[in-house]
Amino acid sequence: MGNGVQIQSTHLGKASIQIPAGSNRNVVKVLLETDKNAGISAITGLDLGEKIGLMYHVRTNGVIVTISTELPKDNPQIPSITDLIPGANFHEREVADLFGVIFQGHPNPGRLVLPEDWPENLYPLRKDAKIDELTTRPATSSFSKGAVQSEAESKLVNIFVGPQHPALLEPEKFSVKVDGEIVKAVEPRIGYVHRGVEKASEQRTYLQDVYLVERICGICNSCHASCFVETVEKILGTEVPPRGKYLRTIILELNRLHSHLLLLGHAGLEIGYETLFQYMWRDREPIMDLTELLTGNRVIASSLTVGGVRRDLKETDVPKIKTQLVILRKRMDFYQNLFNSEPSLRMRTRNVGTLSKEDALKLCVVGPVARASGVNMDVRKDEPYEAYGEIPFKLITRSEGDTYARLMVRLDEVTESINIIEYALDHLPEGPYRVKVPRVVVAGEAVSRVEAPRGELFYYVKSNGTAYPERVKVRTPTFANIPAFLKTAIGGSIADVPANFVSLDPCFSCTDR
Amino acid sequence: MTSISTRLANKVTWARLKSPWVLHFNSGACNGCDIEIVALLTPRYDVERFGIKLEPSPRHADVLLTTGVVTTQCAERLKRIYDQMPQPKFVVAIGACACSGGVFKGNYTVTGGVDKVIPVNAYIPGCPPKPEAIIDGIVKLLNSLKEAKPDDSK
Numbered sequence: 001m002g003n004g005v006q007i008q009s010t011h012l013g014k015a016s017i018q019i020p021a022g023s024n025r026n027v028v029k030v031l032l033e034t035d036k037n038a039g040i041s042a043i044t045g046l047d048l049g050e051k052i053g054l055m056y057h058v059r060t061n062g063v064i065v066t067i068s069t070e071l072p073k074d075n076p077q078i079p080s081i082t083d084l085i086p087g088a089n090f091h092e093r094e095v096a097d098l099f100g101v102i103f104q105g106h107p108n109p110g111r112l113v114l115p116e117d118w119p120e121n122l123y124p125l126r127k128d129a130k131i132d133e134l135t136t137r138p139a140t141s142s143f144s145k146g147a148v149q150s151e152a153e154s155k156l157v158n159i160f161v162g163p164q165h166p167a168l169l170e171p172e173k174f175s176v177k178v179d180g181e182i183v184k185a186v187e188p189r190i191g192y193v194h195r196g197v198e199k200a201s202e203q204r205t206y207l208q209d210v211y212l213v214e215r216i217c218g219i220c221n222s223c224h225a226s227c228f229v230e231t232v233e234k235i236l237g238t239e240v241p242p243r244g245k246y247l248r249t250i251i252l253e254l255n256r257l258h259s260h261l262l263l264l265g266h267a268g269l270e271i272g273y274e275t276l277f278q279y280m281w282r283d284r285e286p287i288m289d290l291t292e293l294l295t296g297n298r299v300i301a302s303s304l305t306v307g308g309v310r311r312d313l314k315e316t317d318v319p320k321i322k323t324q325l326v327i328l329r330k331r332m333d334f335y336q337n338l339f340n341s342e343p344s345l346r347m348r349t350r351n352v353g354t355l356s357k358e359d360a361l362k363l364c365v366v367g368p369v370a371r372a373s374g375v376n377m378d379v380r381k382d383e384p385y386e387a388y389g390e391i392p393f394k395l396i397t398r399s400e401g402d403t404y405a406r407l408m409v410r411l412d413e414v415t416e417s418i419n420i421i422e423y424a425l426d427h428l429p430e431g432p433y434r435v436k437v438p439r440v441v442v443a444g445e446a447v448s449r450v451e452a453p454r455g456e457l458f459y460y461v462k463s464n465g466t467a468y469p470e471r472v473k474v475r476t477p478t479f480a481n482i483p484a485f486l487k488t489a490i491g492g493s494i495a496d497v498p499a500n501f502v503s504l505d506p507c508f509s510c511t512d513r
Numbered sequence: 514m515t516s517i518s519t520r521l522a523n524k525v526t527w528a529r530l531k532s533p534w535v536l537h538f539n540s541g542a543c544n545g546c547d548i549e550i551v552a553l554l555t556p557r558y559d560v561e562r563f564g565i566k567l568e569p570s571p572r573h574a575d576v577l578l579t580t581g582v583v584t585t586q587c588a589e590r591l592k593r594i595y596d597q598m599p600q601p602k603f604v605v606a607i608g609a610c611a612c613s614g615g616v617f618k619g620n621y622t623v624t625g626g627v628d629k630v631i632p633v634n635a636y637i638p639g640c641p642p643k644p645e646a647i648i649d650g651i652v653k654l655l656n657s658l659k660e661a662k663p664d665d666s667k
Binding site: 171 | 548549555556
């Protein structure tokens with residue numbers, strides 16, 4: 001791998017490699033060649049005072065290997081790895097936005113999450129960034145100016161979707177360039193929901209941060225909480241009692257159930273099948289009731305905490321949960337039948353937005369999107385967390401890679417989730433559900449992964465020995481999956497864009513943070 | 514005998530109360546409030562029985578339901594959408610973030626609650642508020658409209 005390389009085993013994944021800045025390309029290349037399913041999970045920037053730290057978290061053989069390097073703060077430059085692995089594109093742009101690292105040779109550098117009119121040379125996640133100046137910044141126009149178009153491009157019609165659009169629940173803008181009916185290019189403009197959560201988490205205690213990170217995304221809130229508390233527990237060396245682990249697993253699977261049903265219904269709406277939407281959402285309501293029963297709230301559960309869960313499950317509630325799951329299982333049989341036999345549904349989704357396995361690996365997509373393209377990838381199997389190592393369940397994959405496959409993977413996962421919850425309820429261990437943990441966290445750093453409904457969720461936390469974290473990095477599944485849409489939409493019909501897009505289960509509050 | 518214009522105004526108020534068309538805009542929410550708004554439209558809560566209809570275009574909407582904290586990038590869009598709505602128009606801020614900024618208050622890309630950008634007629638707190646609470650808020654707003662004259666709205 002070259003000179004000056006040190007390999008250690010830490011909480012930063014299976015191994016942590018310290019390298020000099022110039023050899024990042026070689027080391028990443030070597031690691032990517034060890035496994036044909038390898039990809040990049042995240043790139044983390046860090047303010048080390050005099051220097052900028054940079055970490056490449058590479059996913060290889062189902063585990064994370066972290067490559068760290070340091071750059072001088074006044075001129076942080078490093079060769080880009082986007083040509084080695086195209087999935088690194090957005091990760092590098094994000095670090096460039098927030099830390100001012102220049103990636104030499106990046107194909108399309110530019111703003112990603114910050115507004116277009118953000119001041120130059122102001123990098124919000126650097127410790128010396130002037131926060132007061134930022135908050136009193138006058139709100140000026142941030143409409144992006146039209147780029148210079150080539151002659152071939154100017155013949156295309158530009159269709160803007162968003163920021164306010166009935167098909168999008170969230171404010172994001174996509175400009176779709178079409179030639180007649182055929183999509184030629186898609187340009188995303190994300191960052192409308194960028195709320196600066198990573199910076200805010202440095203100003204709050206670990207306990208407060210649990211509530212903050214839950215509010216990154218209202219749909220997969222427990223997954224965010226779970227990933228964060230696991231990372232902190234790794235630094236602390238806390239072992240959660242078995243009952244706590246099982247209760248967490250049940251909450252996480254309820255989260256997955258409601259998220260998948262939500263998406264399947266939403267997909268129905270986007271393909272013009274509103275009955276499916278209404279049916280799915282009706283069947284989702286009992287899951288919301290169960291979440292309320294278990295955690296006290298329908299949506300944001302706020303049930304997980306460092307050291308366990310905040311509420312125990314009452315013995316009398318177990319039959320109530322089981323009864324609802326039996327009803328839902330029957331309904332899932334109905335939907336299986338519907339998805340397999342309904343011609344209009346198949347016509348709108350079959351062979352739409354097909355993502356090949358090679359492209360899925362190159363773009364480093366995660367979760368159901370990757371599994372629908374035949375990539376065997378699930379954090380619950382690769383690196384079991386909570387109680388998943390003890391619970392038998394099936395990994396769902398399909399080979400088609402089209403919109404239909406992505407929806408079917410989720411439909412089958414709903415049944416698996418029901419199995420997991422039933423198994424966890426039957427094997428719920430006795431004993432405490434929470435242990436006491438100190439408020440001040442010892443110095444250290446750790447990474448953690450959780451399989452959220454949309455795919456692999458990644459957290460990096462660095463502690464400096466106080467009650468406040470030094471750095472919290474969040475890489476959400478949709479952030480990794482958007483490149484898949486930008487790739488598969490091209491060449492398809494404009495009418496297929498909504499169905500293709502929604503099959504990724506996009507969540508921009510996650511993406512932008 | 515009441516004049517024709519008064520009778521017409523009464524008729525319009527009656528129509529507005531019986532069928533308020535709402536527009537939903539997320540100015541930087543976590544999706545928690547948004548999925549509860551969508552839940553309102555689905556069979557268990559079904560607000561269409563009150564004549565409430567979700568409308569995709571600001572130009573046809575009477576009530577603007579806003580969710581989430583207002584990010585600096587969205588502030589201008591929110592103002593624009595509000596300006597596009599016809600008079601009289603009403604704004605309902607849904608959730609803790611829309612009411613005051615919530616947990617995101619003071620962050621570097623956050624402007625604050627919705628009332629920092631546009632006038633708000635009703636606040637529905639909660640994180641997220643339950644669908645029942647949202648229905649209650651909208652019904653309270655409608656009741657207050659009974660007395661309102663067209664130029665009352667801000």
